[in-house]
Amino acid sequence: MSSHHIVRDDQEPALIIANGAACSNELLGQLLEWSPLVIVLDSAIERVLELGIKVDVLLGDFDRGFDASHYREMQYPIEIVHTPDQNKTDLEKAFDYLYERNIPAVNVVWATGKRADHTISNLTNMVQYREQLKIVILDDHSKVFLLPKKYEKWYPVNTPISLIPIGHVTGIHSENLFYPLTNDSLTIGYRTGSSNHVAADGIVKIEHDEGDLLLMECFD
Known part of the structure; x- marks a missing residue:
């Protein structure tokens, strides 16, 4: 190499x-x-x-x-x-x-x-x-990074995306995900946002109010 x-x-x-x-x-x-x-x-x-x-x-x-x-x-x-x-x-x-x-x-x-x-x-x-x-x-199989409070990126349809909280994360809103989140909370060990995917070619928006939220772009 x-x-x-x-x-x-x-x-x-x-x-x-x-x-x-x-x-x-x-x-x-x-x-x-x-x-x-x-x-x-x-x-x-x-x-x-x-x-x-x-x-x-x-x-x-x-x-x-x-x-x-x-x-x-x-x-x-x-x-x-x-x-x-x-x-x-x-x-x-x-x-x-x-x-x-x-x-x-x-x-x-x-x-x-x-x-x-x-x-x-x-x-x-x-x-x-x-x-x-x-x-x-x-x-x-994956690309993992910590989300800012407001995140926007263009994705092709059906891109697998998982949202994994580190601890407790509140006030989560999403646009253009197949399973939308609207003022949702996620807690590690209880409820996570794994195995979601992009609903249509275009911009995905994710916002959250409090906590630390990982985004995983996944590739099967």
Whole structure:
């Protein structure tokens, strides 16, 4: 797989490669092509190197006998970022790193699948970075991101869309969804907006008053 392009001024999202289930080479290649910065979590580095990807930043707690000089030689130039804080996941630390570098947006792959606890944590942890980063988590079947209070986007008819609350979300209104929501509330574990779909080609509008709401664009 070819290395990524360098995009000036970080106008395109950075890319984080975590250590969950791999996505397709097609999806990974599309994201790499326009990513100005590629960050790999230490637990995934060997898998990434096998694909021939140029890595800009290797980040993690390096708790498995890590040899920094080995990767510096293989991936020169590369930034090695040691983040030993055990109160945060390596993905959270990567988000912190991007915020400190004033990079406003990031795509994340290999963050779902494999261990269910990691998948749930990776999806729900987006909430705490609402004000710092625009985060999109992608795999071969879904694109997941946190909604602003008002959201509009054009979609083709029958696009599967799920609305998943993180906690309790109130005052939800939608337009152009097959199952409309009108001043509805959703609560994780009790009622969610999964398996909805776009009613007709056109703009979908979603608004909510309070709470944190994930949108999942799904691909069967």
